[in-house]
Amino acid sequence: xxxxxxxxxxxxxxxxxxxxxxxxxxxxxxxxxxxxxxxxxxxxxxxxxxxxxxxxxxxxxxxxxxxxxxxxxxxxxxxxxxxxxxxxxxxxxxxxxxxxxxxxxxxxxxxxxxxxxxxxxxxxxxxxxxxxxxxxxxxxxxxxxxxxxxxxxxxxxxxxxxxxxxxxxxxxxxxxxxxxxxxxxxxxxxxxxxxxxxxxxxxxxxxxxxxxxxxxxxxxxxxxxxxxxxxxxxxxxxxxxxxxxxxxxxxxxxxxxxxxxxxxxxxxxxxxxxxxxxxxxxxxxxxxxxxxxxxxxxxxxxxxxxxxxxxxxxxxxxxxxxxxxxxxx
Amino acid sequence: xxxxxxxxxxxxxxxxxxxxxxxxxxxxxxxxxxxxxxxxxxxxxxxxxxxxxxxxxxxxxxxxxxxxxxxxxxxxxxxxxxxxxxxxxxxxxxxxxxxxxxxxxxxxxxxxxxxxxxxxxxxxxxxxxxxxxxxxxxxxxxxxxxxxxxxxxxxxx
Numbered sequence: 001x002x003x004x005x006x007x008x009x010x011x012x013x014x015x016x017x018x019x020x021x022x023x024x025x026x027x028x029x030x031x032x033x034x035x036x037x038x039x040x041x042x043x044x045x046x047x048x049x050x051x052x053x054x055x056x057x058x059x060x061x062x063x064x065x066x067x068x069x070x071x072x073x074x075x076x077x078x079x080x081x082x083x084x085x086x087x088x089x090x091x092x093x094x095x096x097x098x099x100x101x102x103x104x105x106x107x108x109x110x111x112x113x114x115x116x117x118x119x120x121x122x123x124x125x126x127x128x129x130x131x132x133x134x135x136x137x138x139x140x141x142x143x144x145x146x147x148x149x150x151x152x153x154x155x156x157x158x159x160x161x162x163x164x165x166x167x168x169x170x171x172x173x174x175x176x177x178x179x180x181x182x183x184x185x186x187x188x189x190x191x192x193x194x195x196x197x198x199x200x201x202x203x204x205x206x207x208x209x210x211x212x213x214x215x216x217x218x219x220x221x222x223x224x225x226x227x228x229x230x231x232x233x234x235x236x237x238x239x240x241x242x243x244x245x246x247x248x249x250x251x252x253x254x255x256x257x258x259x260x261x262x263x264x265x266x267x268x269x270x271x272x273x274x275x276x277x278x279x280x281x282x283x284x285x286x287x288x289x290x291x292x293x294x295x296x297x298x299x300x301x302x303x304x305x306x307x308x309x310x311x312x313x314x315x316x317x318x319x320x321x322x323x324x325x326x327x328x329x
Numbered sequence: 330x331x332x333x334x335x336x337x338x339x340x341x342x343x344x345x346x347x348x349x350x351x352x353x354x355x356x357x358x359x360x361x362x363x364x365x366x367x368x369x370x371x372x373x374x375x376x377x378x379x380x381x382x383x384x385x386x387x388x389x390x391x392x393x394x395x396x397x398x399x400x401x402x403x404x405x406x407x408x409x410x411x412x413x414x415x416x417x418x419x420x421x422x423x424x425x426x427x428x429x430x431x432x433x434x435x436x437x438x439x440x441x442x443x444x445x446x447x448x449x450x451x452x453x454x455x456x457x458x459x460x461x462x463x464x465x466x467x468x469x470x471x472x473x474x475x476x477x478x479x480x481x482x483x484x485x486x
Contacts, residue, residue, distance in 0.1 A: 025382025026412040026486055032380070034355055036390040036407040036479075040400040040471075042350045051353035051390060058412070058485065059379040093382055199379050 027149060028060035028094030029196040060094035060194030062179040063203035068211040069129070069154070072170070074218040074260060078163040081116050083131040083156040084213035085124065086175045090147035092203060094195040097144040098177040102157045106212065110169035113159030113215055121175070124154035131156055144180055157213070165217045167255060176210035183207035220259045220314065223252045226266075243328050244275060251320040253313040262310040264322055267303050271329050278325035279306055350396030351403070351471070358387045380485045385416065388483065393476040403467040405479045406434070409460055412486050417457035419482035422465045430462040431455045437464060 026032075036051040069085040090096055102120050104113045119137045123145060126134030135156065136143070145153045157175050165171065181200045182190040184207065194200035232243035239245070251264060268274045279286045279295045286295030286308070298307040308322050358374040365371055380386055390407055394400050405422070409415045420427050428437040431445050443455035465479040 030412060032410045032412050032485075034357070034388060034408065034410055036353060036355045036388075036405060038351055038353045038390075038392050038403060038405050040351055040403040042396065042398050042400050046402075047350065049351050049353045049392075051355040054355040054357055054388075056357050056377055056386065057379050059381045061381045201381050203381075 025061065025093040025149075026058045028058055028092075028194050028200075029198050030058040032056050032058065057198055058093065059198050060096075060181070060200040061092045061203040062094075062096060062181055062183065062190075062200055062207035063091040063205045064096075064098055064177050064179060064207065064209045065089045065091050065205065066175055066177050066209045066211040068213045070213055072214045072216045074258065075161045075165075075215045076219060077161060077165045077217055079161040081131060081158050082113070082161055082215060083122075083158045084173060084175075084215075085129050086155045086157065086211060086213070087152050088145065088147070088155055088175075088177045089152035090149055091205070092179070092207075093149050094200070095146060095148050097146040097180040099140060099144050099180050100138055100155060101140075101176045101178070102159075102173065103176065103210075104159055104171070104173040106172045106174060109172040109214065111162055111165045111171040111217075113161060113171040113173050115173075116158040116160050120158050122156040122158065124156050127154065129154070131158055159215065161215060161217065167217055167219045169217045171215045171217075172212050173215070174210045174212040176208060178208040181207070216258075218258055219255045221254050222259055222262065222313065223254055225250045225252070239328060241328050244325050245269075245272065245328065246278070246323060246325045249322045251310060251313075251322070253315050253317050255315060259313040262313045264308045264310055264320075265298070265300060265305050266322075266324070267300060267305045268326055272326035273329055274304060274306070275325040275327055278323070279308070280321075280323040281308055281310075282321050350394055350398060350400050352393045352395050353405075354391045354393075355407070356389050356391070358389065359384065360387065382485050385482055385484045386413070387419075387480060389478055389480045391476060391478045392471070394471045394473050397473050399470045399472050401470040403471060403477075405465040405467070406462060407464075407479070407481070408434070408462050409481075409483055413483035414458045414486055415460045415463065416482045416484055420463050420465070420479075421481070422467070422477070422479040424468045425465040425479065426468065428464040428466060429455070429460045430464070431459045432461065434462045437462075 034054045039048045067087045069087055075082050100121050102115050104115050121138035123136040123138055125136045126132055157173055159173050181193050184202045186202055186204050186206055188202040190200040226249045229246045230237050230239050230243055232238045232240050276288055281294055286293045288297045290296040294309045296307055298305050306324050310320050357377050359377040360372050361375050363371050363373055390405055429440055430437050431443050444452045445455045445459050447453045463481055471477055
């Protein structure tokens with residue numbers, strides 16, 4: 001008797017409901033059934049009773065997270081169509097469309113970027129992370145991105161940088177995403193407005209979120225001065241076959257801002273051969289191999305070249321001196 | 330008058346025939362805090378029909394002896410819905426021994442005895458969130474007209 005009772009329990013619909021998509025909570029519209037059983041003895045015989053079937057339905061919770069993907073973006077005064085990349089994630093438990101808004105008139109920065117016209121929000125359709133021909137213009141109310149629970153989409157906001165922005169100044173711009181079903185204080189109920197007609201409820205995000213990116217005006221310039229010293233095998237300075245030429249390149253950062261991850265490349269001149277082990281940065285030898293140090297021999301468009309990673313340079317970094325030696329063939 | 334009496338007397342008999350000696354009713358409720366007119370906070374149970382992830386639901390099983398004989402050896406069994414996580418220590422019934430199952434009701438034990446396999450297949454003590462079923466084994470019979478209840482709390486995953 002007890003075994004058959006257990007078998008009955010195992011057949012209950014509540015146990016058969018799918019476990020899919022529980023990452024962020026049970027999916028909106030799920031019906032959760034429950035039937036209790038009581039067994040007992042009366043008058044010497046064993047009896048089993050089932051309760052009513054009790055059903056509670058999972059309402060749709062409206063939640064969203066917006067996350068900036070770019071570090072501060074270096075720009076120049078007057079630059080047009082400078083993008084910032086964000087990710088919008090549906091952290092609710094139903095499929096939801098989100099309205100997107102850009103705001104560049106923020107307090108606490110040095111200048112206001114100008115949202116580009118006619119379109120300042122793009123869906124990064126091609127996944128490149130920057131504004132490109134494959135991206136989709138966002139049209140409010142027309143192509144609000146619809147996201148399944150836990151799904152996300154990359155969004156670009158695009159601003160023009162005012163010509164008057166000065167060196168080193170920061171301008172901020174934000175992307176806001178809001179559930180189209182509705183938003184409001186956590187717990188706000190939108191009766192019948194959720195997936196499949198269940199109630200929708202604003203979650204902890206109030207069904208809206210934003211994140212802010214920033215542009216940094218950087219007019220840093222790298223001035224290059226290259227010089228060459230010839231030493232021939234006869235003790236003179238004649239550029240004859242067999243003579244060596246040592247090139248010295250001085251890279252001097254000037255102006256404000258940061259030149260991020262600067263690299264210096266120089267092709268080995270035609271009719272010369274690089275002399276192994278002669279690459280130096282600020283007097284310190286660098287190996288020719290692509291390893292932990294900052295220098296290596298590379299091939300650019302089929303031609304040999306030296307490559308030195310100078311890193312982030314500011315005016316305070318001072319001049320950077322790269323040296324290498326070749327032999328005239 | 331006589332006719333009316335007869336009908337009234339027949340009604341309980343019909344109910345017994347349909348529902349047996351114990352009638353079982355399950356309900357789902359939520360705890361809400363309300364502020365009374367006197368400004369005091371009171372916790373009340375209100376019926377729920379919809380829940381959101383994280384909500385705690387109180388399941389209450391009420392069993393009423395509507396027959397004319399004593400019901401003995403009463404056992405109440407309720408599955409924890411798959412979408413729900415049983416909250417440790419919330420199963421309650423006066424005068425009952427609690428048992429739990431972690432395998433869909435195939436085997437039963439008191440909380441300390443239960444073992445489940447972890448992700449690597451190694452056995453570990455079961456946690457409240459592993460329970461699939463709850464059973465109340467009542468120590469006392471229920472006389473005609475008496476009522477008992479069993480209750481537990483679970484949170485929507």
